[in-house]
Amino acid sequence: MPPRLFIIKIHIMLKIIESIFHNLSVWGLPVLMIIVGIIEFSFGLYEKKWNRNELILDITCFVIPRIILQPLTVYFTLKLLPVILPGLKGTFSWVPFWWAFFIIAVADDLTQYWYHRLHHQVPFLWRFHRTHHSAPYMGMSMASRQNVIYTIFFSQIYLTAALVYLGLGYAALFVTGIKSLITLAAHSSIPWDKPFYKYKVLHPIAWVLERLISTPATHHAHHADSFDDGVGNYKGNFGNMFFIWDVIFKTGIITRKYPQSFGLKHYKQEEWYAQFAWPLFKSRKEGSELAADGPMVGDELQVNRSKSTGEESYETLQKAELA
Amino acid sequence: MHLQKEAKQKIIRDIIVSLFLYTLPVILMFLSFYITGKKPWLNQQKKNAATVVHH
Numbered sequence: 001m002p003p004r005l006f007i008i009k010i011h012i013m014l015k016i017i018e019s020i021f022h023n024l025s026v027w028g029l030p031v032l033m034i035i036v037g038i039i040e041f042s043f044g045l046y047e048k049k050w051n052r053n054e055l056i057l058d059i060t061c062f063v064i065p066r067i068i069l070q071p072l073t074v075y076f077t078l079k080l081l082p083v084i085l086p087g088l089k090g091t092f093s094w095v096p097f098w099w100a101f102f103i104i105a106v107a108d109d110l111t112q113y114w115y116h117r118l119h120h121q122v123p124f125l126w127r128f129h130r131t132h133h134s135a136p137y138m139g140m141s142m143a144s145r146q147n148v149i150y151t152i153f154f155s156q157i158y159l160t161a162a163l164v165y166l167g168l169g170y171a172a173l174f175v176t177g178i179k180s181l182i183t184l185a186a187h188s189s190i191p192w193d194k195p196f197y198k199y200k201v202l203h204p205i206a207w208v209l210e211r212l213i214s215t216p217a218t219h220h221a222h223h224a225d226s227f228d229d230g231v232g233n234y235k236g237n238f239g240n241m242f243f244i245w246d247v248i249f250k251t252g253i254i255t256r257k258y259p260q261s262f263g264l265k266h267y268k269q270e271e272w273y274a275q276f277a278w279p280l281f282k283s284r285k286e287g288s289e290l291a292a293d294g295p296m297v298g299d300e301l302q303v304n305r306s307k308s309t310g311e312e313s314y315e316t317l318q319k320a321e322l323a
Numbered sequence: 324m325h326l327q328k329e330a331k332q333k334i335i336r337d338i339i340v341s342l343f344l345y346t347l348p349v350i351l352m353f354l355s356f357y358i359t360g361k362k363p364w365l366n367q368q369k370k371n372a373a374t375v376v377h378h
Binding site: 117123 | 326330334337338340341344345347348349351352355363364366367
C-alpha cells in the first residue's frame with residue numbers, strides 16, 4: 001500500500017473514532033444504557049427486586065440530573081470560568097494529545113475517587129451517597145442512581161470543565177467517553193470479566209485489568225451488603241475508571257468473585273423522593289438514615305469497620321494475590 | 324458521630340500522596356520535553372503572534 005494512501009486511511013479511521021466519541025458524549029451513552037438495561041431486564045437479572053419505588057427512583061435519577069447538570073456545567077464553563085481564570089482560555093492548548101489525555105484521566109478520576117471515598121468514610125457525607133448503595137440489585141438501572149445533591153457537587157465535572165477551558169478539551173472528549181464506558185460496564189449485571197478469570201491463558205491480562213480499571217467483580221464487591229462472604233467490600237473498592245487508586249491506597253480487595261447480594265442490610269425501602277433529594281425531602285420510615293431524626297450512619301458495623309478498612313483490605317488483597 | 328482518629332490520619336496521608344499523583348503527568352510531560360528537546364509551547368506563541376499580525 002502506498003504510504004500516502006495509508007496515511008489517508010489512518011486519518012479517516014481517526015475521524016470515525018472521533019465521531020464515535022462525540023456521539024457517545026451527546027446521545028450515545030444514555031441510549032447504550034437503555035439498550036443494555038432492557039437486555040438485563042429481559043434476562044431477569046433484576047430478580048424481581050425492581051418494585052415501583054425503585055423503578056421511579058432509578059428513572060428519576062436517570063432523567064433529572066441530565067436536565068439539571070448539563071446547563072449547570074455549561075454555565076460554569078462559559079460564565080464562571082472566564083471570571084475565575086481570566087485570560088487563560090486555551091492557554092494550554094499546545095499540550096500534546098496523549099499528555100493531555102494522561103493529565104485529564106488522572107485529574108478527573110483521582111478527584112472522583114476522593115469524592116467517592118470521602119462519602120463513605122466521613123459519616124456526615126454518607127447520606128448524600130447512600131442512594132447509590134440502597135439498590136438491592138446491580139445493573140444499568142442503578143448506574144445513575146444518586147442523590148441530586150451528590151450529583152450537583154460531583155467535583156471532578158468542574159475540574160474537567162476547567163481543564164477543557166484551559167485548552168485540553170479534545171483529549172477530555174476521549175477520557176470522559178472511555179471513563180463512562182468502563183464505569184457503566186463495571187455496574188452492569190453482565191459479568192464481562194468472567195472469561196478472564198476462567199481461562200488460564202487470559203490470567204495475565206486479568207491481573208493487569210483488575211488492578212488498572214474497575215471490573216464487575218471489584219465494583220460489585222463495593223455494592224455488596226456484607227463483608228461476611230470475603231468477597232464484599234462496601235467500605236473499599238472506591239475506584240471508578242481506575243482501580244489503581246485502591247491498590248495504591250490499600251482500600252481495595254480483588255477476589256475474582258461476585259457477591260451474592262447487594263444493597264444495604266439496614267435498607268428500609270425509603271420513599272423515592274427522600275432518596276433522590278434528601279435533605280430537601282425526608283423519609284417517614286422510622287429509624288431510617290433519611291428520616292428527620294434518623295441516625296447519620298444506620299449500620300453500626302459499617303462505622304466500626306471503617307477504621308480498619310485499609311490494613312484489613314490490603315491483607316485480603318495479598319491473600320487474593322497468593323491464591 | 325465523628326470520623327475515627329486513625330481513619331482521619333490515613334485520609335490525610337493519602338491526600339498528600341494524591342497531590343504528588345496529580346502532578347505526576349505534568350512532571351513526566353516536562354521531563355519528556357527536556358529529554359527530546361521539544362518546546363511545543365513555542366508553536367502556540369508563534370500562532371498567536373501570527374494571528375495578531377494578521378488582524
